[in-house]
Amino acid sequence: MTLKDFRLPDLGEGLTESEIASWKVAEGDTVSVNQIIAEVETAKALVELPSPFDGVIHTLYADEGATVQVGEPIIAFELEGEGDVSGKASGGERETVLVGWGPKKDAGTKPTRRRRAWSVDEEPRRSDSSAAPSSSASGEPQSVDAVSEETDASRAAPDDESREPARPERPRTTPPVRIFARELGVDLTTVQGTGADGLITREDVQRAVDGGAGRPEEAAPQSNGESREVRTPIRGVRKATAAAxxxxxxxxxxxxxxxxxxxxxxxxxxxxxxxxxxxxxxxxxxxxxxxxxxxxxxxxxxxxxxxxxxxxxxxxxxxxxxxxxxxxxxxxxxxxxxxxxxxxxxxxxxxxxxxxxxxxxxxxxxxxxxxxxxxxxxxxxxxxxxxxxxxxxxxxxxxxxxxxxxxxxxxxxxxxxxxxxxxxxxxxxxxxxxxxxxxxxxxxxxxxxxxxxxxxx
CATH class of the missing domain: 3.30.559.10 (Chloramphenicol acetyltransferase-like domain)
Structure with missing residues (x-):
């Protein structure tokens, strides 16, 4: 196996950095060419990043919410070929690539993961269109698929002894709500989802900001007379608008x-x-x-x-x-x-x-x-x-x-x-x-x- 680093590509229009809005893959996942691996937020828009390779995700270098400079490695792929994957551990060299949107996908190539179905009131910020599940009269989604489901395609991964510890499961929500929470400084792990199957909705995040713990029935904490404030990082569209x-x-x-x-x-x-x-x-x-x-x-x-x-x-x-x-x-x-x-x-x-x-x-x-x-x-x-x-x-x-x-x-x-x-x-x-x-x-x-x-x- 050969390791190749994928660097954040130049998204054009003079943009020099982007924020990792959400990862669409996890370490150990098998991916195919042009499969969406991440959604990044520039100062102007949300942009999907497709995979330039068929391979296995070895390392995600940046966490969601992190700001990455153009040309900085964000992900490492394991590819079939000569060499091994010991470069990182041993300090050896590896190949790096600065890729834009990748080669066109072969007609016979099938992705190994299925996209999530979104509720009507929580549409993803994506370029593809898919049928959304019906919603109730109150606006809450009636059904939401699991964040991802594996197909019958095989998965290639390092041996159990060499694999890094599994990441804790992320709170179940949608990319727009995740971004909304990040802008308000809300830790989603502390929010109780009230949507279908425990999905965290925009209202749950706003309730947390307003003082509720997570469940709507819980009373907000009483003020002790001290001033309260909410700090929001200046970045993304707000930062670009202010500068302009x-x-x-x-x-x-x-x-x-x-x-x-x-x-x-x-x-x-x-x-x-x-x-x-x-x-x-x-x-x-x-x-x-x-x-x-x-x-x-x-x-x-x-x-x-x-x-x-x-x-x-x-x-x-x-x-x-x-x-x-x-x-x-x-x-x-x-x-x-x-x-x-x-x-x-x-x-x-x-x-x-x-x-x-x-x-x-x-x-x-x-x-x-x-x-x-x-x-x-x-x-x-x-x-x-x-x-x-x-x-x-x-x-x-x-x-x-x-x-x-x-x-x-x-x-x-x-x-x-x-x-x-x-x-x-x-x-x-x-x-x-x-x-x-x-x-x-x-x-x-x-x-x-x-x-x-x-x-x-």
Missing amino acids: MVESAFSAPHASEFITIDVTRTVELVARMREQHPDVRITIMTIVAKAMLLAAARTPSVNARWDDESNEIVEFRYVNLGIAAATDRGLVVPVIRDADSRTFLDLARAIAELVGTAREGRTSPADLSGGTLTLTNVGVFGVDAGTPILTPGQSAILAAGAVRRRPWEHDGEVALREVMTLSMSFDHRLVDGEQASRFLVDVARVLEDPGTVLALV
Whole structure:
């Protein structure tokens, strides 16, 4: 047997480190090429790592929750071939490999482990799709398969005398809940699961943070008057977001403008289009996005970048539209590439897919970069307006506020109308007040009367 170390690959987009979110294998497991061996969390997304080899897991070098640098060994494989596996114990050398996504799997190769079935309300952050078990009216899963089941494939492992002591069984839960617990500093071994077959749910973790031991019926400990606090490590998406916001706030001179408009006709249009296209998720944000794309074509400076290195202003002849999405892991901004070349229905589908994927934590790092203009929806939280911070490298961002029914002047009379406020922040090095105002008014015109879109194309 030969030992080969697998180093954390470069996941792209300038990322230099990742956190081991969860291991999908254990020491002694037999794996096949392209079988998922780990899920790692970068500053932008959760990424699955496939095995580059057919072999046996010899050593897991990093625990779950550990931060690993790109190029650092994370796992050792035992492979069939010349040599032995005594390199680690004796201090001898072993082969090391820096592998990306590994070779394609042979058609006849079968994995030795089956994937877990997840409940509807605890979806894994994965790229593959599988049927989820039904859930009860209360939202609790009715059945959850064992974390892993062995098939009839043979297992290759060292002799019992040379094997390391077995690891204690990990608390039974799902990767999203495991990450949630880690972010809150909760030790899952102290939490009593209330889900099916003792599965630890998100509510169990939150209950532990709120002061309950683990079971809901246990009373929270009484305060002794001393202050309490919860410390959460700054890492992952939160760390990346903080760095980006500080960079933006101190590198680009922000300016903001607001406009409040009657969007009754747009609300009515959305209702009609939903009836005509029930299979497509169409919202007022879809109309806002389309209006932004049309307005950007008339005011190119809002779709530009200030290049310090070349001392140039770069105006893009395409729009990679960023859609800000709030997730359990923090704020992420997936990007719709060449959004300006898409039809309205294609744009609606892309927005729904990207936001859904982001909230499940399955967005790839590549889909979280390269944006040229950003749209954020603060109205979903019931907020009317704000001053959004620019995405680094972009010249403008638009925030859509809540749609509220208010008394409004209409046709010379006061009537109840659907009203919305748009907020725009822009880099005053690239965008003058006149340009920002023209862009904002163009967006507003489309939302006030969608028929005016004909005048913008």
